[in-house]
Amino acid sequence: MSVAALVLGLFAFIAVLRILDAQRVAGGIIDTTQQALSVMMNSDIAVEDKEAQVQRASIKLLGGFFWITAIGAASLGASAFIVWGGAALGFYTVDKAISVALGWPFIIGSTAAAIALWIALEKLQKTTPEANAPAEVPYSPLDKALHDFAFASPERQIRLGALETKLYGRRIRTETSKKPVFITSLPRAGTTIMLEGLASLPHFASATYQHMPFTLSPLLWGGFSRKFRKAGDKSERAHGDGIEVGLDSPEAFEEMLWMAFWPEHFANNRITPWTAEDEKPEFEAFFRTHMAKIVATKPGATRYISKNNANIARLALLERLFTDASIVVPIRNPRAQVRSLLRQHLRFADLHAREPFARRYMEGIGHFEFGAALRPIEFTTLRTSLPAPEHVDFWLRYWIDAYQNVLATAGPRTFFVDHDALCATPHSLLHELTAAIELEDQGGVSAMADILRAPRPTPDLSAASPSLMQRADILHEELCSQAIGRTLSPTGKVMK
Structure with missing residues (x-):
């Protein structure tokens, strides 16, 4: 008993x-x-x-x-x-x-x-x-502690990256930092799909979740983390948009490098844009070596590719630093994109209120686009009476400011892509895109068409200001008129 x-x-x-x-x-x-x-x-x-x-x-x-x-x-x-x-x-x-x-x-x-x-x-x-239901923040307490430790000190990340350069010098080939491709636009414009499609080609290498959280040392940490992390399993990302990611999925981690070297541009409530005259030789040297490291993580790759939405705030600087680069800017209908921006902001605001680590994670990797982590890029200082981010007009004005700045700063190596047209007729535009970014072997690009979905009917933003909506429509048409497929020379080459 x-x-x-x-x-x-x-x-x-x-x-x-x-x-x-x-x-x-x-x-x-x-x-x-x-x-x-x-x-x-x-x-x-x-x-x-x-x-x-x-x-x-x-x-x-x-x-x-x-x-x-x-x-x-x-x-x-x-x-x-x-x-x-x-x-x-x-x-x-x-x-x-x-x-x-x-x-x-x-x-x-x-x-x-x-x-x-x-x-x-x-x-x-x-x-x-x-x-x-899928976990919104699928990280264990140990994972969270490791990420917090990595995010707490950008200087530590730089020092670890410098140590990696010494340890892996033989694997780092500087010639692979030539002809990089930078995909950028405001969020919800199709940049993730663009990155996934191009990064799947054997020529391109991108940062992946395998490199988190020590993203500035992809060879050292990526090789170490692969020993105890299980690759292959995928789950829907926190955006709730149906895109599934795993450890080998490409992702936007490049901003951590910009935050480490340019902290003065990241204020508590905003990000100030860069100019073509901004200069930090130590940043340029580190960045070029970092790109070569990323390429070295993928056998057979020869070129670096990244997605970084904040790069729309530094187009002129990127073209000056990397004269052989290609900058791809997807353009989406403002009605669809603005509605998606507002939805994501509300979604992440709710998530950040319930999961503090989700906010720390986004801020740690430089994703200041939504929720409690929102730090808008200050494309213009004439923003005296902005509505709250919970109102559609905030995102509509932000859309207008952002793409007016893109038009003003884009150079000859920046290529606009009409995202809606790309989704509707992918094959022809994909071949024109690969020609623009000087991709020699275009044989595998057709497979990218399989991940593109036909655009949905354009939503009606009834709560938006009619005058702002009119300005956005005019600007959208001007952007699309300069997109690849619209501006071709008699020889078939893309003109700017």
């Missing part, structure tokens, strides 16, 4: 842990600790703000420790009550129960049973519709 009582006590112990959600409470303690460490290591936060945030975290941690202690006491109390109750009823003595509990057979057996029971309950819980 004593064994049966001890087994029931074990079940009671686990039941109370789950009922009081001990796993969530413990996770909250870990998250709070990580946030506090991230604040302490962040050099952009003032000392006074650090002290205030760390004090709040300390109070929260104290409450968490009291709560987890209470849960532990309640679990032990439930188990002890069952065992004591059996002894009180005369089924066995307390000494007998303690003797059995301290014996090796029961210790080993109960441990195995507890683990099996916990795993079974986890699997049972995951059969519910809510548990089957």
